[in-house]
Amino acid sequence: MSKSMLSLTVNGRTRDDVVPDNMLLVDYLREVVGATGTKVGCDGGECGACTVIVDGKARHACLTLAVSCNGKAVETVESLERNGRMSALQRAFNEKLGAQCGFCTPGMIMASEALLRHTPNPNDDDIRRELAANICRCTGYVKIIESVHAAVAETSAKEAAE
Amino acid sequence: MEYLPNFKTHRPSTAAEAVKFFAESDEPRYLAGGTDLVVNVRRGIETPQTMIDLTGVEEMTGISDAGGGLRIGGATVLREIAESPIVRERYAAVAEAAGEVAGPTHRDYGTLGGNLFLDTRCLYYNQSEWWRASNDYCLKKAGEVCHVAPSGKRCFAAFSGDVAPALLVHEAEVELAGPGGTRRVPLQDIYRNDGLDHLATQPGELLVAVYLPASTAGIPSTYVKSRVRGSIDFPLAGVAVRLQRDGADVSDLVVALTAVNPYPHFVKGMDAHVGKPLDDEALDAIRDTVRTQAKPMQTTTVAPWYRRRVVGALARRLVSKLYEAQG
Known part of the structure; x- marks a missing residue:
């Protein structure tokens, strides 16, 4: 070998x-x-x-x-975690029920992470387009799209506070 | 999925080095993104002993101006082509087609060369080892009968790359590096009408770059495909159209198809519509010409008659759209 x-x-x-x-x-x-x-x-x-x-x-x-x-x-x-704390994306997937069985979630989160790096404020179409290569059998995708929006909202609220 | 064979991997930094590795290696294959090849290896369709990873070859990446035309490196990823302002401005169909390949993640590492050298696809071929074994294999790989056309001795697997027809309508040329040196040929010359062996290139030849000519830059063009899943899929039928309108007349019309033949197909007979206005009768004639020349077979889960209808309808729609947009 x-x-x-x-x-x-x-x-x-x-x-x-x-x-x-x-x-x-x-x-x-x-x-x-x-x-x-x-x-x-x-x-x-x-x-x-x-x-x-x-x-x-x-x-x-x-x-x-x-x-x-x-x-x-x-x-x-x-x-993604920092000192044991989840990132905004991870927290959003948890809190907005973007993860159900959780098997697709690591891929969903990394694809979302890649999206947010080049498009920090995505709209629904951006999210749908960029997560198109990730399949979820549980959520019906609505909760996943909400999760990405929630992560963006949390991040921008935090930046505004700083 | 099968275990991967015990291949050795080389990672050359120039095209010449890659060609040399190929010539010296045991059962070699060039590997770029791997979105097509690695899947086929894992299905036992391909059993390379050597992989030559092209992702470190710098001369094969990037988009640059070439005398008013463009040079696109063979290992340039599809997303870069789809999002390139200069490609979108000069060769709209090429950017659109690159943006329609598979899903967004595939376009982040799948390459132009990989899409042009994509293996032909068939319902009876792109399956796992045990699936194909239980079906007594097929003519294209390890078997003796084509399950699509059992009485014939030909393979009808369909060429399913999205970018080729868009490059064809813009008269692209390809630069190939091989054991005999480098040559530049029109894109259509690297394909032939044989699903079993659809590439007319020499063994060991590598697609270094694609050249788009200045003469077709800026002529309106577009690409569209039909597929089972809107989010991620190979085309059931794909159409690229280049159309220039001069007043009420069509002054230039070129149509090319993908996924309905074993090679990307230039539609013949479109000249008949040049120098005339485009009316419903002409549009219907274009649709019917496309349907006659498309030869979809039962290579997908979708019936051939449907793909034939769709390919004609798509061609009619695109021609009409480009004509009206310039009115």
């Missing part, structure tokens, strides 16, 4: 690992790094449960080879 050296940052921390060339990013994150927040749903890029952020852009970890992330910055849902 061919292995390669992989040097990257995962959730802000530099790592060097020797990984098999055919290892998928999702397996690397879950089994080598131990960050099991990222989920494997369809395993074929259709459901979005494995969405992580690589160099600032959303990406399916189940269709990405770990070694192709050499030198890049990978962020998973675990990166």
